[in-house]
Amino acid sequence: MILEWMTHDSLLGGDWPKLVGRLGGATVIAADARETRAFRRARGFETAIDLLRMILAYCLGDKGLRLTAAWAASIGLADVSNVALLKRLRNCGDWLAVLVGRALAKATPEAAHGRLIRIVDATTVPKAGADPATSNKLWRIHGAFDLPCERFGFFELTDERGGETLDRVPVVKGEIRIGDRAYLQPDRLATIRAAGADVIVRAGWRNARWLDADGGSLDLLEALRKTRADGHLDMPVWIGRRSGAAVPMRLVAIRKPPLAAEAARRKARREARRGGHQLSKGTLAAADWVILVTSLECQEFAAADILALYRTRWRIELAFKRLKSLVGLRGPPGSDERSARPYLLAHLLIILLLEPLIDEFGDSPRRAAA
Numbered sequence: 001m002i003l004e005w006m007t008h009d010s011l012l013g014g015d016w017p018k019l020v021g022r023l024g025g026a027t028v029i030a031a032d033a034r035e036t037r038a039f040r041r042a043r044g045f046e047t048a049i050d051l052l053r054m055i056l057a058y059c060l061g062d063k064g065l066r067l068t069a070a071w072a073a074s075i076g077l078a079d080v081s082n083v084a085l086l087k088r089l090r091n092c093g094d095w096l097a098v099l100v101g102r103a104l105a106k107a108t109p110e111a112a113h114g115r116l117i118r119i120v121d122a123t124t125v126p127k128a129g130a131d132p133a134t135s136n137k138l139w140r141i142h143g144a145f146d147l148p149c150e151r152f153g154f155f156e157l158t159d160e161r162g163g164e165t166l167d168r169v170p171v172v173k174g175e176i177r178i179g180d181r182a183y184l185q186p187d188r189l190a191t192i193r194a195a196g197a198d199v200i201v202r203a204g205w206r207n208a209r210w211l212d213a214d215g216g217s218l219d220l221l222e223a224l225r226k227t228r229a230d231g232h233l234d235m236p237v238w239i240g241r242r243s244g245a246a247v248p249m250r251l252v253a254i255r256k257p258p259l260a261a262e263a264a265r266r267k268a269r270r271e272a273r274r275g276g277h278q279l280s281k282g283t284l285a286a287a288d289w290v291i292l293v294t295s296l297e298c299q300e301f302a303a304a305d306i307l308a309l310y311r312t313r314w315r316i317e318l319a320f321k322r323l324k325s326l327v328g329l330r331g332p333p334g335s336d337e338r339s340a341r342p343y344l345l346a347h348l349l350i351i352l353l354l355e356p357l358i359d360e361f362g363d364s365p366r367r368a369a370a
Helices: 003-004 016-022 027-033 046-059 064-076 082-090 093-107 186-194 220-225 258-275 280-286 303-325 335-361 363-367
Strands: 118-125 140-147 151-159 177-181 198-202 231-238 245-256 289-294
Touching: 027 046, 027 093, 046 064, 046 082, 046 335, 064 140, 064 245, 064 335, 093 151, 093 335, 118 303, 140 198, 140 303, 151 335, 177 303, 186 198, 186 245, 198 303, 220 231, 220 280, 220 363, 245 303, 289 303
Parallel strands: 118 177, 177 198
Antiparallel strands: 118 140, 140 151, 198 289, 231 245, 245 289
């Protein structure tokens, strides 16, 4: 089973050389370790490859530092104490970040093969001993999931201060970038457009300053009420910015089926009760609609095409779930950021190395869900 790759014992088997090969080979990995100062002296490890194997065994396993050190000694991999292993781990953050970057670059498709679709989102794991609901102490993993190759094309690890921004992911000219409501950020939309990419972003009826062609205020709810009987609205719109020219976009709104609309209204009422505020009539009216803004021209992409593209967002949500369940990503066991960062990066590295193998074995959760 492909799931065995994620277990502690799988690092003992014959698949380890394949994993090393996917990272560029032992010579390249060792050079990266020296350059990032993760492997300056042997001190219990003969090679940087042995160090990487032990670090991954600890991060992906559940045996802790002491038992991981005992395991390594029992198979002749390394003879180090749990304290020495922890010190090594704390020095591996930059090295693992380089390895993650190399795995990402290897999976990135060339833009010449067709328009690249990049779905951006973020997921979080709590810091050790922290209650995210009260302290907001967490690690945030920012990602971009690339289609049609169905691979992560970008990762960045930050703490809770690293906000979700539409332009955090470097732009590939010609790409179509897709994000949810959190990414309706006018200044960053302008940045993405200036870099030569198109966007599709979900919108709330009140989380933007809607303007018409003359720069006047646009009543979005009124526009929705006046839409044609088939429940589709497709019109040019401008989004105001705090400074700088308004961003020209295209607004595409599609009325939800009755059952979906009722479910959205129930959710809005539930959130209002939980937040202790009065639910506005406007919010209830907007719950009947899927509202999107895009820079894609209507001559090339019909409204139905825009909706179909946005629906691909479930791919990154599924990929994050796979990251947490398949490779066991959870909050790091320690509060020291020097060890917590490489712990999380080790999990990101493994999912990047395993994605091609999951497809080869025909055990892809993406296919099952589709």
